[in-house]
Amino acid sequence: MDVPTRFSGPAVQSLLPSSEPVQLIDHDGNRAAPQVTKEAYPIPDVDLLLRGYRQLVTGRRVNQQASALVRQGRLAVYPSSFGQEACQVAAALCLAPGDWLFPTYRDTVAAIARGLDPVQALGALHGNWHCGYNPLEHRVSIAATPLATQLLHAVGVAHAAKMRGEDTVVLAMCGDGASSEGDFSEALNFAAVFQLPVVFLIQNNQYAISVPLSRQTAAPSLAHKGVGFGMPGEGVDGNDLAALLAVLGAAVRHARDGGGPTLVEAHTYRMEAHTNADDADRYRSREEVAQWLPKDPLRRMEAYLRTRGTLTDDDAELAAAAAEEVAAQLRNGWQQDDVDPLDLFRFVYSNPTPQLREQAAQLQEELARADKPDAVGSTPSAPQKLQPEGGSAR
Amino acid sequence: MTAVSDQRPALADAAEGDATVLTFAGALNLALADALEADPTVLMFGEDVGTLGGVFRVTDGLAKRFGPDRCFDTPLAESGIVGVAIGMAMNGMRPVVEMQFDAFAYPALQQILSHAAKFSNRTRGRVHLPLVIRIPYAGGVGGVEHHSDSSEAYYAHTPGLTVLTPATVQDAYRMLRDAIRWPDPVVFLEPKKLYFAKETVDLGALREDYARDTADRTGSPRYAAIGKAVVARPGTDATLIAYGASVPVALAAAEAAAVEGRSLQVLDVRSLVPFDDETVMAAVRRTGRAVVIAEAPGFASVASEIVARIQERCFHWLAAPVLRVTGFDIPYPAPKLEHYHLPDVDRVLDAVDELQWEEDE
Structure with missing residues (x-):
């Protein structure tokens, strides 16, 4: 039987991922054995790898420090990316300043690697507000908590940029669990139909809280989902920073050159529980976790660079010192909770509605009563007047 | 009159002089056309809104007149339509999207309730989303199941949304123009039963009156009907x-x-x-x-x-x-x-x- 060529052949093959995840540096830090991949992925230049190494060191330190801050009660919760730092760093480093990054709640290390102030990046987890930073400053959208919803926002940002003829690329992150959500499919579909400059990065860390990948999909791999949308997919060793930079770098160039979106699946592992509130011993064995220890992304990159003489002891010390500085920033952050209760009403609309003005006045009156302590128990700050009415509906 | 005059909105029955018999749907069409003309960042998209001109013909002729970049069909995915509109609004556009029917907007509720409504608040007012979600709603037109819901309470109950519903032909025009200029997300509920209601309208006066009242003496924007019964x-x-x-x-x-x-x-x-x-x-x-x-x-x-x-x-x-x-x-x-x-x-x-x-x- 003749199979129509548009349903098979090179055009369809080019959408499928390589037969195994792309790896450039093996678990021991040696140049990986050559693979047959669907395109050539040269190892990134040494300067980029060194920059990446420094960010890995910082990212690892941020993960450790943030978890410690949770234990001290300074952060409400922290979804750790320990063990996934290579994905975090590569997602940031493959982008230009004018590009956009759409992180999830587990991607604060990526946001910090992109240049966000670490205290601001973790602000939502401290609890003063739902987002601690200005998304427009570094073009890092709000960390999304509902799964896959941010992928559509990323597509919209890319669509607007393309319409204006800008060469902006948008990198949108999600996890393996999010690939089951409807918005994941809708986002990939829109991006492919309109040929938008979006790189979708799935960090497949094998678990959605407790549910393993086998319950998310029966597909050969998540990267195979690209072909259904008419979008190239590629798989990559998610603990190999060099491979991630090569694969994501190629996808970003492809998008910037007008080639449309790419789906990249990074195979990695969530070394810690979902958050500090989770008990991973209930659903996976410590033996399973231990199997991933030798694949650690930081150790691998360090071994590779040292073997080549690219990384000296001095370099390593400098990297460690920079990471310590970030950790100190986090420890010194949030010394004072300067929350203003009237902020509750300020940002719901561009101009508060008459009803919100009334409610703000009510709260202000409550606060003004001397015997009424501040509701959140922190130092009461003088409530400021709600922003003056200007150009409102009324 | 402006250049629009030779391109009379498809749903407005031409009459002598400036007095035109305008339907409710025609007034919405005119508002969209005038907004697309006035502001290059305004976009219109959704299901069947391009070539077909919408199942109620509210977007009739817009794709032809403004081109496929400004008014276009999307995949059939309501969450996708609203989610993409949010991203566009984040990045400098003023998207107007159409949900084909009230009950078909429900797949988009997460995007509307958790994202469109909350973005400004979550970002402490740094990111505003000027977008309009047009929804034909309510019944009285003999619609089959899922085509007649009065869904306004879901939206009105959600802080951060502006919820408008016009009842006259002239308000259909004014309020949609308002909604498109408004800095925050608007759920714009169009009563299906009124789509083909008619009024005789002086189009020139309607537009001039609207244009005159878009700013106060200090230049701050004014809105004809938002927040005003x-x-x-x-x-x-x-x-x-x-x-x-x-x-x-x-x-x-x-x-x-x-x-x-x-x-x-x-x-x-x-x-x-x-x-x-x-x-x-x-x-x-x-x-x-x-x-x-x-x-x-x-x-x-x-x-x-x-x-x-x-x-x-x-x-x-x-x-x-x-x-x-x-x-x-x-x-x-x-x-x-x-x-x-x-x-x-x-x-x-x-x-x-x-x-x-x-x-x-």
Whole structure:
């Protein structure tokens, strides 16, 4: 039987991922054995790898420090990316300043690697507000908590940029669990139909809280989902920073050159529980976790660079010192909770509605009563007047 | 007139001179065309809105006139449509999207309730989303299942959304222009039953009046109808408070009551959020009696909220309990049963009769 060529052949093959995840540096830090991949992925230049190494060191330190801050009660919760730092760093480093990054709640290390102030990046987890930073400053959208919803926002940002003829690329992150959500499919579909400059990065860390990948999909791999949308997919060793930079770098160039979106699946592992509130011993064995220890992304990159003489002891010390500085920033952050209760009403609309003005006045009156302590128990700050009415509906 | 004049909106029946018979849908079409003309960042997209011009023809001719980048069809995915609109609004555009029918907007609820509504607040006002979600809503047109929901309460209950519903041809134009200029996300509810209602309108005057009133003396933007209820018919004995497709019902009831010697004031709420307490309460205080009319099931509804606000603010002016005439608390009925469900003139007049008139006599 003749199979129509548009349903098979090179055009369809080019959408499928390589037969195994792309790896450039093996678990021991040696140049990986050559693979047959669907395109050539040269190892990134040494300067980029060194920059990446420094960010890995910082990212690892941020993960450790943030978890410690949770234990001290300074952060409400922290979804750790320990063990996934290579994905975090590569997602940031493959982008230009004018590009956009759409992180999830587990991607604060990526946001910090992109240049966000670490205290601001973790602000939502401290609890003063739902987002601690200005998304427009570094073009890092709000960390999304509902799964896959941010992928559509990323597509919209890319669509607007393309319409204006800008060469902006948008990198949108999600996890393996999010690939089951409807918005994941809708986002990939829109991006492919309109040929938008979006790189979708799935960090497949094998678990959605407790549910393993086998319950998310029966597909050969998540990267195979690209072909259904008419979008190239590629798989990559998610603990190999060099491979991630090569694969994501190629996808970003492809998008910037007008080639449309790419789906990249990074195979990695969530070394810690979902958050500090989770008990991973209930659903996976410590033996399973231990199997991933030798694949650690930081150790691998360090071994590779040292073997080549690219990384000296001095370099390593400098990297460690920079990471310590970030950790100190986090420890010194949030010394004072300067929350203003009237902020509750300020940002719901561009101009508060008459009803919100009334409610703000009510709260202000409550606060003004001397015997009424501040509701959140922190130092009461003088409530400021709600922003003056200007150009409102009324 | 502007360059638009030679491209008369497809739904406006041409008439002599400037007086044009304009349908409600035609007024929306004209508003979209004028907004697309006035602002290059305005976009219109959704299902069947391009070549077809929308299942109600509200976007008729826009793709042809403004090109496939400004008005276009998308994949059939409502969450995707709203989610992408959010991203576009983040990045400098003013998207207008169409949900084909009220109940088909529900797949987009997460994007509307969790993202569109909250983005400004989450980012402490750094990211505003000027986007409009147009939704044909409510019944009375013999629609099959899932084509007639009055879904306004879901949106009105969600802080961060602006919820508008016009009831006249001229308001359809003004309010959609307002919505597109408004800095925050708007859920724009279009009563299906009114799409082909007609008014004779001076198009030039409609546009000029609108344009003249878009800024105050200091240059701050002004909005014709957002946050502003309007008295649709003056009256002295009781106030009928309605919105959307219930406004013509209220007007017809007032007309019938007038024959019987009772003077009913009709108030068109227009802007469910922000709600115009000032105008509504002043109207109720003038008459001391009120009935709130809406198609949606009455339990936990916008009508309930209006009644609660009135009794909180006007208790001492009231001569009788404020009553509601709403749909029953049932899923929207099949076409042959919907007339039992919808508020009609008789049901409104029955409610008016219940307003304890004997105590005045």
